[in-house]
Amino acid sequence: MDKQQLLAMLDAYRKGDISADAILAQWQKQPFEDLGYAKIDTHRGVRQGATEIIFGQSKTPRQMIDIAKHMVDGGLNDILITRMSAEAAELFRAEMPLEYYPLPRIGIVRRTQDKPLRGNIAVVSAGTADMAVCEEAALTAELMGSHVTRVYDVGVAGLHRLLARLDQLLEARVIIAVAGMEGALPSVIGGLVACPVIAVPTSVGYGASFGGIAALLAMLNSCASGISVVNIDNGFGAGFLANRINQMEGIQ
Secondary structure (H helix, E strand, C coil): CCHHHHHHHHHHHHCCCCCHHHHHHHHCCCCEEECCCCEEECCHHHHHCCCCCEECCCCCHHHHHHHHHHHHHCCCCCEEEECCCHHHHHHHHCCCCCEEECCCCEEEECCCCCCCCEEEEEEEECCHHHHHHHHHHHHHHHHCCEEEEEECCCCHHHHHHHHCCHHHHHCCCEEEEEECCCCCHHHHHHCCCCCCEEEEECCCCCHHHHHHHHHHHHHHCCCCCCEEECCCCCHHHHHHHHHHHHHCCCCC
16 A cells, blocks of 8 residues: 555545445555565555665566565555666566666656656766666656756766756756766765755776775765765665655745
8 A cells, every 4th residue: 555545545435435444454454465585565655655665686587576566466556676687677577567777777667657746856977877876866756756857977077067057956956966986076066056965976987986985985075065975876765865855845
């Protein structure tokens, strides 16, 4: 059950189309479904406003398919699968519909059609090599109901490219700044805007970048205020957090 289903059930109760006992019976169902190898959190949408995410890395295609089928059977929508390989997506599609995005390795099952998108999140990349992480963030935020503006390849090696898009940055409620190498982009953006900035270090870079650790440490030590930092390559985490901030009431 997700939040929308619960609200629909309460509306039906007010109209006299469903009894209080029927609602109670539905609500008293175990708040997770035990598949043995996984326990599906079926009430997460009610608690947090978003369906549980399937982390595809290290799961077999069979596990992902079975988990998604049980979620669909439970009436859940907007099911997001992260870190899903192209091979797993092909096997998945043979059994049930799937939207698959190969660059960020994201799969989406049962997307809510015509969902209104609120606010404005800007996803900004330092380089084209960072786009996989950017798209993971952007697609996550969009699936959860946020409008996303993409501003790609505007790193500090050519600062004029970023300044040419400054108007779009100033219109954003939240900015996700994604960078590898030395990770300088979030600090620059943080000094230009008033909204929260979520910094995402990527594993892009030569040897001394240490797989993104150099960018992570640079972002953690940023001299600009109002910057938070998520883990290396964690586009999903940034998109989820940005959506929560963007959807908060009272944010201008």
